[in-house]
Amino acid sequence: MSPMVIAVDAMGGDNGPSVIVGGAAIARERFPQVRFVFFGDEAVVAPLVKGQPLLADCSDIIHTATAISSDEKPSVAMRRGKGTSMWMACEAVRDGKAQAAVSAGNTGALMAIAMLLLRKAPAISRPAIASFVPTIRGESIMLDLGANVGCDERNLVEFAFMGAAFARASLGLPRPKVGLLNIGTEDLKGNEAVRGAAQVLRDATDLPFEFCGFVEGNGIAQGTADVIVADGFAGNIALKTQEGTARLISAYLAATFRRSIWSKIGYLLARPALQALRERLDPNRYNGGALLGLNGLVVKSHGGTNAVGFAAAIGIAADLAIGGFVDRVLDDLKRIGPAPAGAEETTEEQAAVQS
Template sequence: MIRISLDAMGGDFGPAVVIPGAAKALERHPDMVFVMYGLQQECEPILAKFPKLKEKTTFHHCDVAITMDEKPSAALRRGRYVSSMWRSIEAVKSGEADAVVSAGNTGALMAMAKFCLRTMENIERPAIAGIWPTLKGESIVLDIGATIGADAQQLLDFSLMGGAMARALFEIEKPTVGLLNVGVEEVKGQEEVKEAGRMLREANLSTISYHGFVEGDDIGRGVVDVVVTEGFTGNIALKTAEGTAKQMAELLRSAMSRTLMSKIGYLLAKGAFDRLREKMDPRKVNGGVFLGLNGIVIKSHGGTDAEGYAAAIDVGYDMVRNALNQKIVQDLKTYHARRLPPAGPEEAA
C-alpha cells in the first residue's frame, strides 16, 4: 500500500475538490490509502458521498486552515503543529504517510515543509519541479518558483535532483539535462550559468547526460528530458506557457465559431481538435514536486478541479513507487564522494 497524506483544506475550493480528486485517483490506483486532515464539519459530508474512498481514508480533524493569501511567516506562526497543512506534512515525517499532496498556499507549504522535513544533506535550497508537455512527450522543468536566484552549485544540485525525478517518473535510465540560457553558445549567459555548465561537463555524471545550454523555445520542443534554471526565470516561463496555451485555445475557439464554413470544418476535424485539447489540458500535468527535502511533497495548482487534483496525487504515487528520494540521496552521495580529496596515508591507515 502507498500511503498519501492530504491537506483537505488547501486550494481555492478545499474539500469540494480534494475529496472527489482523491476518489478519482483511487480508481486508478487501488493500492493507495489516504490520511486526510481538515475541518470535520466541511470534510465528512463530502467524504460520505464516496464510500470506497472513505473506507480507505483515516480522517483527522484540524481546527486551523491556512488561507491562500497568508504570508508564509504568518502561516508558520499560526499553523505550526495545528493546521491541516502542517499535520499533513508531519504525517510524512512521522512515517504515517509516504507522500503529501496539498493545493494550498505555495509559500506557506514550502516554509512548513522545509521547517518540518528539513533539506537533504548537501542541499542548500529545495526546488519545485514541474512536468511540461512537449512535442516529444513530457519534460521536467525546475526550479519553477521555490527560490529566487541560484549559484552554480545549486544549479548542479537541481540537475541531479531533476535527473532523479526523470528516472523515477519517466523510467529513463540516463536522462538528458540542459541549462536554460539566452543562447546555446558556451560564451553566453550569466557567469553562474556558465560555471554550472563547466561543472556539469567536468563532473561526467553516470546518472545524467549533460546536453549543454537550451533556450526558451527548446522547452516545448522537448530537446532534453530535464530543463534546469533558477526560480525567478522558471516561474515566469511557466506562467507564460500557461497563458499562451489559454490564449491559443481562445483564439482557436473564436476562429472555429466565426462562420458557417469554419463550424463545418471544426466538426470534420473534431477528433484532431479533441486530441489537441487533451494534449494542452493543464490538469493532465498538474503537480509540482518539492525536491531536496527529506520527504515527498506535491503541490497541486490551487485553482484546479477534481481531475487536476487526481493528477497531482498520481505524481505523488509515482514518486513513491519509483523511490524518488532514494534515487536523489544516492545520486548526491555519489557526486559528493567523488568531490572529496583522496585520503592521505594517515587517513587511509
C-alpha cells in the same frame, strides 16, 4: 502490493474539499495500493469521503478546524500553522505515518512549513519546485519553478541531479537528458552561474544522466531535454509563458471557427481532433509541483485546479514514493560531495523570499 499512505490537506485550495476528495477518488483508480489520510474539518470532509465508494475502505480523517489561508504570509503561517490541515499533513510525513503529503494551499506557506518540519536533505543547499511541461515529444520536467529567485552554480547542479531523479522515478527514464535553460546554446552564453554549472556537469564523471548542454526557450516545447534546469525566476516565467501560449492558441482557434458559416461547419468536422488537442493542452493534466530537496515528499497542487488536476498531483506523489525518489537523490549527490559551508539558510529566511 504493499500499501502506501498519502497525507492530504483537505482544506487547501480555491475550490474546497469537494475537489480534493474527488481527486483522491480518481487517483485511487490508478493507484489501488494507496490509502489516504485527510486532514480537515470532519463535518465537511466525512460526507464527501462517504460519497466516494472508492475511498470508503482506504481513508482516514483527522479532524482540525483550522487551515492556512491563501493570502497568508509564509512567515506568519509558520508561527501559527501548528494544528492546521497543511501543517498536520506535512507532520505525518515527518513522523513516518505517510510517504507523501499533497496540498493545494498557499505555496509559500507550504514551502516554509515543509522546510521547517522536514528540513533540507543532506547535500542540498536549497529545495526546488519541479513539475511537468508538455512537449512535442511528450512530457519534460522543469525546475526550479519559483522557490529560488537567484541561484549559484552549485544550486543549479543540485537541481540537475534532483530533476534527473524525478525523471527516472516518474517517467521511467533510466538515463534522462538534462539541459540548462539559457539564452543561447553557445558555451559563452548566459550568466556566470549557468556557465559555471555547465562546466561542472561537463567535467563530472559517472553522471546518472546525460548532460546535453544549454537549452533555449524554444527548446522547452520541442522536448530538447527530458529535464530543464533553471533558477526560479527564469523557470517560473517560462512556465507561465507556456501556459499563456496554450490559452492563446485555444482562443485563436475558437475565434477562427466562429468567423463564418463555413468555418462553423469545419468546426463540426474537426471537433474530435480539437477535443483531443484541448485535452492535450489542459493544464490540469500537468498539475502538481513537487518540493524537491527535503527529507520527505511534498507535492503542491495548483489552488484553482479541478478534481482531475488534484488527482494528477497525487499521482506525482505516488510515483515519486514508488520510485524511491528521496533515496535516489541522496545516493546520486554523493558524486559531487556535500553542500558548501554557509549554504544553509534558516527557514525564516526562505519564508521571507516567498512572502
